[in-house]
Amino acid sequence: MTLLSIQDLNVVFPGKSGPVHAVRGVSIDVTRGESYGLVGESGSGKSTVLRAVAGLAPVSEGTITLDGQTLGRKRDRAFYRRVQMVFQDPYGSLHPRHTVDRVLSEPLAIHRMGDAEKRIARALDEVGLGQGFRFRFPHQLSGGQRQRVAIARALILEPEIMLLDEPTSALDASIQAEVLNLLDRLRVERGLTYVMVSHDLGVVAHMCERLSVMEQGRVVETLTRADLRALRATQPYTQRLLAASRGFTRADPVT
Amino acid sequence: MSLISVRDLTVSFPTRDGWVDVVRDVSFDLGRERLGIVGESGSGKSQTGRALLGLTPPPGRARAERLDFDGQDLRRATARDWRAIRGRRIAMVMQDPKYSLNPVMTIGAQMREAGRIAGVADPASTAHRTLEAVQIRDADRVLGAYPHELSGGMGQRAMIAMMLMAEPEVLIADEPTSALDVTVQVEVLRILDDLVRDRGMGLVFISHDLRLVSTFCDRVLVMYAGKVVEELAAADLDRAKHPYTRGLLNCLPRLDREPGPLPTLDRQEEWAL
Numbered sequence: 001m002t003l004l005s006i007q008d009l010n011v012v013f014p015g016k017s018g019p020v021h022a023v024r025g026v027s028i029d030v031t032r033g034e035s036y037g038l039v040g041e042s043g044s045g046k047s048t049v050l051r052a053v054a055g056l057a058p059v060s061e062g063t064i065t066l067d068g069q070t071l072g073r074k075r076d077r078a079f080y081r082r083v084q085m086v087f088q089d090p091y092g093s094l095h096p097r098h099t100v101d102r103v104l105s106e107p108l109a110i111h112r113m114g115d116a117e118k119r120i121a122r123a124l125d126e127v128g129l130g131q132g133f134r135f136r137f138p139h140q141l142s143g144g145q146r147q148r149v150a151i152a153r154a155l156i157l158e159p160e161i162m163l164l165d166e167p168t169s170a171l172d173a174s175i176q177a178e179v180l181n182l183l184d185r186l187r188v189e190r191g192l193t194y195v196m197v198s199h200d201l202g203v204v205a206h207m208c209e210r211l212s213v214m215e216q217g218r219v220v221e222t223l224t225r226a227d228l229r230a231l232r233a234t235q236p237y238t239q240r241l242l243a244a245s246r247g248f249t250r251a252d253p254v255t
Numbered sequence: 256m257s258l259i260s261v262r263d264l265t266v267s268f269p270t271r272d273g274w275v276d277v278v279r280d281v282s283f284d285l286g287r288e289r290l291g292i293v294g295e296s297g298s299g300k301s302q303t304g305r306a307l308l309g310l311t312p313p314p315g316r317a318r319a320e321r322l323d324f325d326g327q328d329l330r331r332a333t334a335r336d337w338r339a340i341r342g343r344r345i346a347m348v349m350q351d352p353k354y355s356l357n358p359v360m361t362i363g364a365q366m367r368e369a370g371r372i373a374g375v376a377d378p379a380s381t382a383h384r385t386l387e388a389v390q391i392r393d394a395d396r397v398l399g400a401y402p403h404e405l406s407g408g409m410g411q412r413a414m415i416a417m418m419l420m421a422e423p424e425v426l427i428a429d430e431p432t433s434a435l436d437v438t439v440q441v442e443v444l445r446i447l448d449d450l451v452r453d454r455g456m457g458l459v460f461i462s463h464d465l466r467l468v469s470t471f472c473d474r475v476l477v478m479y480a481g482k483v484v485e486e487l488a489a490a491d492l493d494r495a496k497h498p499y500t501r502g503l504l505n506c507l508p509r510l511d512r513e514p515g516p517l518p519t520l521d522r523q524e525e526w527a528l
Contacts, residue, residue, distance in 0.1 A: 178519050
């Protein structure tokens with residue numbers, strides 16, 4: 001059953017030298033409970049798709065429906081209860097002068113959810129930080145810990161869909177593994193639906209059942225995890241990404 | 256014969272609780288090869304690279320039992336000695352072209368300046384030639400462009416070209432491709448690879464990406480908490496002995512891995528001793 005449907009999405013930003021067409025006719029259906037990946041390089045429009053869903057980028061054409069309901073120009077509060085986003089850079093996405101407690105209290109206050117004490121304690125436990133971190137400032141946390149706070153902030157509203165924009169690309173490999181495991185576990189426990197953006201095919205193959213490869217604002221190919229693992233990519237661009245993900249090769253020339 | 260020889264390099268920074276050693280007793284020799292230094296953030300890999308050029312930021316201090324470059328003792332190098340080495344004989348490429356290039360000078364002006372300071376005979380034509388050497392097809396456009404007018408990959412190539420103008424014997428590359436897209440990354444690495452082979456340069460390749468380093472370099476030093484915990488030929492990475500190296504390899508999500516939780520690193524205190 002389709003939970004989130006994006007049909008023929010176009011995003012155009014005004015630019016100094018004419019409009020910039022960041023997303024061109026992207027259509028994606030995300031089933032409830034699945035983890036969907038968007039892969040591409042910088043400028044491919046993958047993050048913009050996510051931001052358009054979250055209402056952070058203008059939808060120039062096309063429709064986005066959540067649970068059968070078409071989303072309008074502005075997202076209402078109920079929408080953000082159901083859909084939450086985790087951003088790439090945990091150094092930029094947390095207010096430097098707010099404690100973890102305040103970071104987690106704010107969404108609860110906005111959505112008038114009671115029981116703040118209990119919810120904050122539970123959210124911190126769930127992301128593996130624990131109560132000891134509650135009154136710390138971001139600068140007292142490592143990158144991985146900050147990203148856990150960002151995940152806790154999204155989770156605390158008990159959303160159905162999490163939009164994950166490169167959630168581990170700013171982290172060390174060993175910390176990335178911990179955060180990916182955390183995200184995987186939370187999805188199973190809470191029956192969450194993920195839409196995950198990444199430039200790393202390995203990460204997406206690990207996390208997502210289905211994925212779309214984007215290049216220059218378009219979806220060039222949609223694959224299942226099994227396709228990806230069996231290297232069944234038909235598009236030359238996907239094949240180049242696959243080759244690059246294996247590291248440096250001396251033999252084959254870049255075409 | 257080794258170009259650079261390092262014994263017991265230690266880099267320290269003062270903190271409120273006294274001096275902290277961020278690089279501890281690192282020793283290695285660099286020949287005309289690709290040497291990789293791998294580690295996670297805070298492992299001391301970048302400070303090791305900077306110490307080779309006498310660029311430990313004050314108030315930090317670097318000391319070593321031996322720090323030789325081509326028979327010259329770098330520990331006793333004066334400011335004048337360093338000027339004769341930096342950029343001319345040992346060059347460094349940093350991670351992000353957005354921050355390392357001067358935003359208000361054209362690429363051409365920066366390259367000519369760098370060439371002049373490094374004592375290149377004909378900076379203008381050398382700039383043009385080295386840009387072509389890093390496979391920039393339209394060198395004239397790049398020379399006239401400001402850094403913001405170039406893509407990340409193009410900017411990084413321009414930086415590498417700038418460092419190559421004086422034909423250095425050693426290139427220290429600190430995460431030279433980390434800010435780049437994967438397909439561009441491969442192209443930049445190929446350029447570095449050709450340079451090492453064709454010019455007989457020594458390359459110190461500093462990176463957090465163990466898989467990339469293992470496929471690109473000849474030899475790898477793995478650093479953890481300021482120390483080299485393992486040194487091995489890149490081809491033997493699968494046979495790594497140290498649990499940290501093995502843990503770092505295993506925790507990477509891979510296409511051919513079975514689904515299920517990724518193994519995480521179980522850090523042992525004795526690794527940091």
